[in-house]
Amino acid sequence: MRWLIVASCAAAAVHGSPVAAQAYRDVAPQPAPQSPRSAQSKPQSQTQGDASKVAVERLAGLVFEPAGVPPTMPPAQQRIVANALPVLDAAFLQNFTADLDKPLTFGRLAEIRQAVIEHYRKAGKPLVDVYVPEQDVSSGVVRIDIAEFRLGRVRANGNRYFSSGLLEREMPLASNEPILQADVSLGLAVLNANPYRRVDAIFAPGEATNTTDVVLQTDDRLPVRANVGYDNEGVPSLGRDRLFAGLGYGNLFGLDQQIAYQFTASNDFVSGNPSIEGRPDRARFMAHAFSYVAPLPWLDSIEFFGVYAQSTPRLPDTYGQTGISAQFSVRYDWRLPSTGDWAQLVQFGYDFKRSNNDLEFGGFQVFNSNTHIHQFVAVYDISQQKDTGTAHAAATFVASPGGLDGDNSDTAFNTARQGATSRYTYVQLTGSDAFALGRGFTLAASGTFQWTPDTLLPSEEIGLGGETSVRGYDPYVMLGDRGWNVQTELRTPALAIGASAVLAQPFVFFDAGRVWTRIDQPAEYNPGMLASVGAGVRFRWSRFVDFRCTYAAPLRAATPDGSKAPMVMLYLSIGT
Incomplete structure (x- = not known):
């Protein structure tokens, strides 16, 4: 039996999507880079001998049967039958009626066998052996046997930092x-949700007859990540230049649990602030973010x-106070059976958010009261691994019943934004994909659409x-x-720099977006549209350095x- 390799698939981290709340997304712990996907093995063509040689002078019938059962003849009224093989339905068998009463060549017989194998694969059963047993075909009836392979055992191979028992339990x-x-x-999908390893499934012959072992070929690394970095993607009032540092561990308690933390601050956390009377001597922006993921049995x-x-603009206390924002969220990820090559995930969750300002969203206000958000989230997420990356789409529904505590009220919400209510719903659709154009060029596209019948707080609005x-x-x-x-991005082939492991990938892009407010808002433009073009380059040195x-x-x-002045945007992350 040939060894077959099934390409692994990775689950998307849904909590990193925009709906997870824009404030969290901006400062979330950086995920550990995953190992590159291993190349899929190409099926080898089988030697079929002289395909034109006639096996049966006149085909009178075809009988498909499970391997090992006594042979039977088809009923007189049925010339093509499948006994105890529900996968081979009548519609499929109808494909071979044109072969009846004609010579059957060895080449055509091989095509029939291959058609059966492909039909089983489409039915989600990739491991079958279809063969023609030794038989007397003088009657013109040909028997084809089908052996469905069963699992011998699952065994891990190549793993160093994750136990074999842990990996085998997740298959x-x-x-x-x-x-x-x-x-x-x-x-x-479960095994590759952990970014500290890459797992492929290899089908290998089992010890018993008609059994197959599933070998979990694993490329893992020490599940620890430490990283530091810089970007200039902050809002102007809190400092464009930001520094961040994070820690992550990917096998907590030896149970495949992942935990990560990141600290993000404006650059004056290091350089210091000018002395302003009444203003606390602290960085304009500081954020502590964490994530924890635990697989269930x-x-x-x-x-x-x-x-x-904490957000502290460079203004005296007479003009404002320190802005405080906090969020705590929980998600339950329910993995559904794959549909073809698409992995499916349904997610249910809850968000609690507390804020007394709109500074993180480009505003200038610190309020004398807080708003509390209590909202419930449902997501349907699909993804597909491709040679060009991961194709991904998600539909999200968010609902807030309102009135769950004193600061989860229409009065508190209206203070923060005119017309906002504590009871609201919205729908968000997201998608991304990349398409090979030939010669190594790739066209990548991603998009977000949001609709609501309500007026939302800034943390729930769509931002441009x-x-x-x-x-x-x-x-x-x-x-x-x-x-x-x-x-949208048009990416060139990745270019190796000298003999090093550094790869550079130039790109050009076009972005656009449009937003509407449900009602007219002070100092907000309704509707508002933005568009831009530009070019850039990404550098990556293995998993250690990522620069854009x-x-x-x-x-x-x-x-x-x-102003329509151009902007240079920088991002640098250095880590293990």
């Missing part, structure tokens, strides 16, 4: 049971993540500007209750008579 297969592609894909997982941020929406503008230079944005430089030119001013 949902049982000994002596059929091996279904959906189960293998689900297991790989039934292959689902639970996530906790949150952030605590910044690296993740429309480049060339300050983050959140425009906010809206409803809107969309699209990013982007030159972006706005095509429209963010405000009437505003």
Whole structure:
């Protein structure tokens, strides 16, 4: 039996999507880079001998049967039958009626066998042996046997930092049971959700007859990450230049649990601030963010993540106070069986958010009271691993019942934003994909659409500007209750720099977005549209250094008579 390799698939981290709350997304712990996907083995062509040689002078019938059962003849009224093989339905068998009463060549017989194998694969059963046993074909009836391989055992190989027992438990297969592609894909999605390893499933001959072992070929590394970095993606009032440092561990208690922490601060955390009477001597922006993911024995997982941020503009206390924002969120990830090559995930969750300001979203206000958000989240997420990356789409529904505590009221919300209510709903759709254009060039596109019948607080609005929406503008230079944005990139082939492991990939881009507010708001433009073009380059040295430089030119001013000056955007992360 040939060895087959099934490409692994990775689950998308849904809590990193925009709906997780923009404030958390901006300062979330940086994920550990994953190992590159291993190349899939190409099926080898089989030697078929003289395909034109006639095997049966006149085909009178075809009988498909499980291997090892006594042979039977087809009923007189049925010339093509499948006994005890429900996968081979009548519609499939109808494909071979044109072969009846004609010579059957060895080449055509091989095609019939291959068609059966492909049909089983489409039915989610990739491991079958289809063969023609020794038989007397003088009657013109040909018997084809089908052996469905069952699992011998699951065994891990190549792992150094994750125990074999842990990996084997996360592959949902049982000994002596059929091996279904959906189960293998689900297991790989769970195994590859941890970025500190890459797992492929290899099918190898088992010890017993008609059994197959599933070998979890693992490329793992020490599940620890420490990183530091810089970017200039902060809002102007809190300092564009930001520094961050993080720690992560990917096998907490030896149970495959992941935990990560990141501290983000404006650059005056190091350089210091000018002396301003009445202003606390602290950095303009500081945020502590964490995430924790725990897989469950039934292959689902639970996530906790949150952030605590302090915002202190360079203004005397007579003009404002320190802005405090906090969030705590929980998500339950329910993995569904794969549909073809697409991994499916349904997610349910809850967010609590507390804030007394709009500074993180480009505003200038610190309020004398807090707003509390209590909202519930439902997400349907699908993803597919491709040679060009991960194709991904998600639909999210968010609902807040309102009135769950004193600061979760219409009065508190209306103070923070005119017309905002504590009871609201909104829908958000996101998607991304990359397409190979030939000669190593790739076209990548991503987009977000949001709609709501309500007026939302800034943390729930869709924002334009910044690296993740429309480049060339300050983050959140425009906010809206409803809107969309699209990013497109044309990427060149990755270029190796000398004999080093450093790769550089230039790109050009076009971004655009448009937002609407449900009602007219003071100092907000309704509707507002942004668009930009530019070019950049990404540098990567293995998993250790990630650098991006982007030159972006706005095509429209963010405000009437505003500037359209180009912007250089930088990002650097150095880690283990």
